[in-house]
Amino acid sequence: MCCLSIECQIFIKKIIMKTLKDMTFFERFEADILCGKKVITIRDESESHYQVGSVVDVSTFETGRYFCQLRILSVEPIAFSSLDEDHAKQENMTLPELKSVIQNIYPGIERLFVITYERLA
Numbered sequence: 001m002c003c004l005s006i007e008c009q010i011f012i013k014k015i016i017m018k019t020l021k022d023m024t025f026f027e028r029f030e031a032d033i034l035c036g037k038k039v040i041t042i043r044d045e046s047e048s049h050y051q052v053g054s055v056v057d058v059s060t061f062e063t064g065r066y067f068c069q070l071r072i073l074s075v076e077p078i079a080f081s082s083l084d085e086d087h088a089k090q091e092n093m094t095l096p097e098l099k100s101v102i103q104n105i106y107p108g109i110e111r112l113f114v115i116t117y118e119r120l121a
């Protein structure tokens with residue numbers, strides 16, 4: 001039995017649903033996403049819930065500024081140690097750059113997910 005009012009429960013559910021459909025990126029990657037040079041992102045398990053075919057609103061991590069919509073094309077598990085030049089190319093980085101970025105964001109995490117997307121608007 002939930003002690004919250006039905007209005008409150010609906011409000012919370014809407015926030016959760018919106019959060020699950022949103023994706024954030026660091027501002028420094030915005031230009032590469034908008035011009036199509038960066039077509040994947042690599043996230044940890046907490047961000048592996050995106051549904052293939054769904055459309056997500058994308059905003060900056062730093063300020064929450066909306067900048068585009070992406071359609072999710074695939075979500076595939078990948079081990080950090082299996083990242084290769086092909087992943088780096090799709091991130092518009094060198095492999096050492098990509099590994100360094102990921103180690104900074106997800107220190108010590110081996111189990112990751114490659115999310116492939118296309119830009120809509």
Ligand SMILES: CC(=O)Nc1ccn([C@H]2C[C@H](O)[C@@H](CO)O2)c(=O)n1
Binds near residue numbers: 061091
């Ligand atoms: C800002 C935020 O919530 N999380 C992330 C996680 C990753 N990225 C970028 C960094 C690399 O280009 C790839 C691989 O992790 O995705 C990001 O912008 N924001």
